[in-house]
Amino acid sequence: MKPKPQRLLMNMMMAVDDRIVHVRDAIRACELFDVSSNSTRVALARLSADGLIESCGRGQYQLTDKAHRLADDLRGWRTALERLVPWSGRWLAVHCGDLGRSDKPVLRRRTRALQMNGFQELSRDLFVRPDNLAGSTDAIRQRLYRLGLEPEAPVFALSELDSRRQQVARTLWxxxxxxxxxxxxxxxxxxxxxxxxxxxxxxxxxxxxxxxxxxxxxxxxxxxxxxxxxxxxxxxxxxxxxxxxxxxxxxxxxxxxxxxxxxx
The missing domain is CATH 1.20.58 (Methane Monooxygenase Hydroxylase; Chain G, domain 1)
Known part of the structure; x- marks a missing residue:
């Protein structure tokens, strides 16, 4: 199955230390995956329109500040396990009850942000995860917002759950x-x-x-x-x-x- 050209190009640009890529080199790299030169050029145009890359010279592109922020989040996987701390039994929670459901792109970004941070739905519109990550609740809150959760959603710590919900919560994964x-x-x-x-x-x-x-x-x-x-x-x-x-x-x-x- 062919990788999507936009995803392939973003991965390639993140792998290049100077982060400046010539169109001709992007085309050659994508050809390794049977992606045509036309599809590569279209993908570059779409990434530019989305504000993820920008022209930095004739036939050259580099990542934008927006893409750098996204790349830094994705690169965070290399230190993911360093974020772990002993678990006291406390939980982090997100309540989405007041958020809309009709805007599909917004819903996709919200779901992606929750999934990337390990949240599962405990009861209707209440998502939880163990509070075993280094940093404050506010740090998790800001990461969720940065990844696509609407700022209207409250993010907070749960110091206690009743025994039934505690048991259910531990089986969500x-x-x-x-x-x-x-x-x-x-x-x-x-x-x-x-x-x-x-x-x-x-x-x-x-x-x-x-x-x-x-x-x-x-x-x-x-x-x-x-x-x-x-x-x-x-x-x-x-x-x-x-x-x-x-x-x-x-x-x-x-x-x-x-x-x-x-x-x-």
């Missing part, structure tokens, strides 16, 4: 699915790392993106549950293997990009 996901992705990353050095550069770049992009999405949307609710050793193995894959993949894309520049 599918532990088996999370742990199976850690194991399967770890094994897949290891298999690729074992063969990466023997692959042609173009094939290695394509595969590193396809496998890595899926795995990074997995950690970006991981709820970061406390030890009592998930196998933290399986999660740590997955995370460490993903970091190793990311370093290898980044070096492959860097080399490929600079080779393309030297040929251009």
């Amino acid at each position: 599918d532990r088996d699915t999370l742990e199976t996901g850690y194991q399967r992705t770890t094994e897949r990353l290891h298999r690729w790392l074992d063969k990466a050095k023997d692959l042609e550069p173009e094939i290695a770049a394509r595969e590193s993106f396809e496998i890595g992009d899926e795995a990074i999405r997995q950690i970006v949307f991981d709820p970061l549950l406390p030890d009592a609710m998930v196998d933290q050793q399986a999660r740590q193995r997955f995370f460490d293997t993903l970091l190793e894959h990311d370093q290898v993949g980044h070096s492959i894309w860097q080399r490929l990009y600079h080779e393309a520049q030297s040929q251009g």
